[in-house]
Amino acid sequence: MKLFGLVFVLALFGFGVVMMRIEINRSGRNISQLQNEVEIKEARNQYLQLEISRLSSPGNITRLAQEKLGMVPAKPHEIVLLEEK
Amino acid sequence: MFKRPASSPFVFNVKSRMRAAGMVILLAPLCIFVRLFYMQTFLYEEFSSKAERAIYNYLAEDRLRGKILDVNGRELAESVRTHSCGVNKRYVQDKNKTVQFLSETLGMPKKTILDKWKRASNFFFVAKKIKPDKYIKISQILRTRLGQGLELTPEYERIHPYGESALDLIGASNSKNYGLSGIEQMYNRELSQDISKKRAKRARRGEIIYDRKLKEELSVANVYLTVDAVAQFYAESALKKAVEEVGAEHGVAVVQEPKTGKILAAASYPVKDGQSLAFQFTYEPGSTFKTIAVSSALDAGVVRVTDSIDMDGRKWEIARGVVVRDNQHEKDFLSVPEIMQLSSNIGAGKIALELGAKNLFYYIKAFGFGTKTDINFNGESKGNVPPYSKWTKVDTATKGYGYGVAVTPIQLINAYSAVANGGILMQPHIIDRIEYAGGKVEKKSKPVKIRRVLKQETSDTMKKVLQSVVEAGSGKRARITGYQVAGKTGTAEKLSKEGGYAKRSHVASFCGFAPVSDPQFTVLVILDNPAKYSFGGTAAAPVFKEIMERMLAMKGIQPDQLDFE
Numbered sequence: 291m292k293l294f295g296l297v298f299v300l301a302l303f304g305f306g307v308v309m310m311r312i313e314i315n316r317s318g319r320n321i322s323q324l325q326n327e328v329e330i331k332e333a334r335n336q337y338l339q340l341e342i343s344r345l346s347s348p349g350n351i352t353r354l355a356q357e358k359l360g361m362v363p364a365k366p367h368e369i370v371l372l373e374e375k
Numbered sequence: 376m377f378k379r380p381a382s383s384p385f386v387f388n389v390k391s392r393m394r395a396a397g398m399v400i401l402l403a404p405l406c407i408f409v410r411l412f413y414m415q416t417f418l419y420e421e422f423s424s425k426a427e428r429a430i431y432n433y434l435a436e437d438r439l440r441g442k443i444l445d446v447n448g449r450e451l452a453e454s455v456r457t458h459s460c461g462v463n464k465r466y467v468q469d470k471n472k473t474v475q476f477l478s479e480t481l482g483m484p485k486k487t488i489l490d491k492w493k494r495a496s497n498f499f500f501v502a503k504k505i506k507p508d509k510y511i512k513i514s515q516i517l518r519t520r521l522g523q524g525l526e527l528t529p530e531y532e533r534i535h536p537y538g539e540s541a542l543d544l545i546g547a548s549n550s551k552n553y554g555l556s557g558i559e560q561m562y563n564r565e566l567s568q569d570i571s572k573k574r575a576k577r578a579r580r581g582e583i584i585y586d587r588k589l590k591e592e593l594s595v596a597n598v599y600l601t602v603d604a605v606a607q608f609y610a611e612s613a614l615k616k617a618v619e620e621v622g623a624e625h626g627v628a629v630v631q632e633p634k635t636g637k638i639l640a641a642a643s644y645p646v647k648d649g650q651s652l653a654f655q656f657t658y659e660p661g662s663t664f665k666t667i668a669v670s671s672a673l674d675a676g677v678v679r680v681t682d683s684i685d686m687d688g689r690k691w692e693i694a695r696g697v698v699v700r701d702n703q704h705e706k707d708f709l710s711v712p713e714i715m716q717l718s719s720n721i722g723a724g725k726i727a728l729e730l731g732a733k734n735l736f737y738y739i740k741a742f743g744f745g746t747k748t749d750i751n752f753n754g755e756s757k758g759n760v761p762p763y764s765k766w767t768k769v770d771t772a773t774k775g776y777g778y779g780v781a782v783t784p785i786q787l788i789n790a791y792s793a794v795a796n797g798g799i800l801m802q803p804h805i806i807d808r809i810e811y812a813g814g815k816v817e818k819k820s821k822p823v824k825i826r827r828v829l830k831q832e833t834s835d836t837m838k839k840v841l842q843s844v845v846e847a848g849s850g851k852r853a854r855i856t857g858y859q860v861a862g863k864t865g866t867a868e869k870l871s872k873e874g875g876y877a878k879r880s881h882v883a884s885f886c887g888f889a890p891v892s893d894p895q896f897t898v899l900v901i902l903d904n905p906a907k908y909s910f911g912g913t914a915a916a917p918v919f920k921e922i923m924e925r926m927l928a929m930k931g932i933q934p935d936q937l938d939f940e
Contacts, residue, residue, distance in 0.1 A: 343536030367857030
């Protein structure tokens with residue numbers, strides 16, 4: 291009886307260890323997958339931010355304003371400030 | 376059964392056998408233990424340094440670099456995390472499918488990949504610094520059968536979102552993220568991640584595991600320039616257009632705030648990373664230097680603005696055999712403003728002689744010529760101002776109109792800013808602030824007065840004299856509607872290789888400031904050896920005008936000349 295109890299406890303312990311191991315592995319995979327997704331999103335975000343910087347560069351804006359909208363730089367005396375700083 | 380004599384020292388009972396077997400079994404771990412002990416004690420240094428080297432070599436390549444930004448926080452240089460794609464041949468399941476996938480994703484010919492495959496023993500990089508969209512595609516299949524054997528190694532790439540803009544100032548860093556030139560080199564320590572603080576371990580498959588306590592981004596600083604990216608763009612585009620139009624070899628355009636000494640733009644053309652001509656170009660300034668000689672003489676009181684100078688029939692023999700001619704006018708006497716308006720070498724030479732070699736030398740030095748600025752840009756030149764004890768009479772006279780001295784653009788613009796701001800030489804600044812990890816901000820561009828060079832009244836007089844140059848003299852092309860503009864043209868002959876001065880090789884320049892009533896910007900434009908329009912007034916003054924107009928418009932500076940149409 292004593293032996294049976296011992297074996298049962300050991301089996302229970304072993305089962306617990308196995309279950310824990312499975313859970314750890316599953317969580318590890320989830321974490322890894324999430325980390326991968328985060329990395330992908332971060333890479334995408336960084337790329338898009340770079341695109342924003344590129345597109346909002348003075349050279350690009352000037353080119354678009356001149357080519358697409360036919361704008362020309364204003365002469366300083368043509369600018370009227372509505373409110374003095 | 377076999378029996379041993381009783382006298383035999385070997386007793387083969389069970390106990391002895393077990394002991395012997397135990398000893399044999401223990402022998403192997405004992406050897407291992409001894410070896411480990413030896414390695415830990417005597418070979419510790421060698422192995423630990425090997426391990427450190429392996430990790431730190433990796434970290435050195437992988438480390439993040441701080442940003443370089445303009446004064447308003449626009450990113451001029453930043454590190455973007457990219458990846459290199461490698462193949463571990465041993466783990467690849469289906470060579471053909473993997474090569475096909477890589478070829479399609481990376482946009483590379485199959486043959487290129489197969490060639491690399493053949494050459495590599497086991498591992499090889501297919502592509503370095505791949506774009507995020509490609510990285511995403513590859514990382515999505517990493518855990519599938521197709522992705523086995525593929526590896527993505529993180530690394531940083533230095534990106535300049537504004538293209539070549541300010542690249543001459545920013546400089547370059549190498550693939551290991553070390554600054555090689557320009558600001559990248561000057562502030563390498565601040566911009567680099569301190570890898571001595573970055574602890575890491577290598578995991579089983581070679582991945583780097585960073586110490587949890589220290590995030591990667593914590594130990595880099597961001598460097599903010601005083602340069603405004605928009606002003607820089609204006610200066611660069613106007614300069615590029617001018618250099619190409621007149622067929623010059625090089626061009627420099629610098630914009631400075633005269634009251635604070637801040638450099639708002641410093642453009643060089645052609646652009647070479649880390650080679651800013653604003654600091655590195657040395658030249659004889661020619662007539663733009665007359666402002667220095669004349670203001671010094673006025674300040675010393677040896678000449679008054681109303682004085683008339685005899686032109687000696689526009690053919691002045693300084694010393695025997697050395698004749699200076701003024702072919703641009705037919706007047707016998709010129710006042711000081713007229714000397715500047717007509718850019719008379721005879722007038723400026725005579726004024727320099729009146730001031731004397733010693734006084735002129737000290738004024739030139741006081742204006743900051745012959746000395747490097749505190750910016751200490753890499754490769755910055757200090758110019759050349761020979762000691763006055765070695766000057767002859769001819770040397771003194773020629774220095775009055777800008778020959779026999781070598782200056783840098785940054786020295787000249789700073790001297791003009793001193794004239795503009797009431798006579799005080801300011802410390803020029805290119806770095807506005809450094810933001811360290813953890814939020815500490817070090818302000819670098821606080822206005823620093825180096826010394827008073829001119830009296831306030833001399834500065835006021837010179838402003839009017841220089842204004843008359845733009846309104847009635849050689850600088851008419853720099854006039855801006857609605858604004859009082861002051862400046863001086865310069866057309867200097869270049870030294871020829873054969874000795875003496877080359878008659879057809881010039882440096883055309885214009886330096887000035889506006890609005891005269893309250894100068895906000897000083898602008899210097901230099902065109903080196905223009906093929907056509909070799910005069911400062913025709914080649915450089917229009918570029919000055921274009922840049923100054925845009926600066927005034929950008930900052931919303933109100934006109935100070937109200938009676939314009």
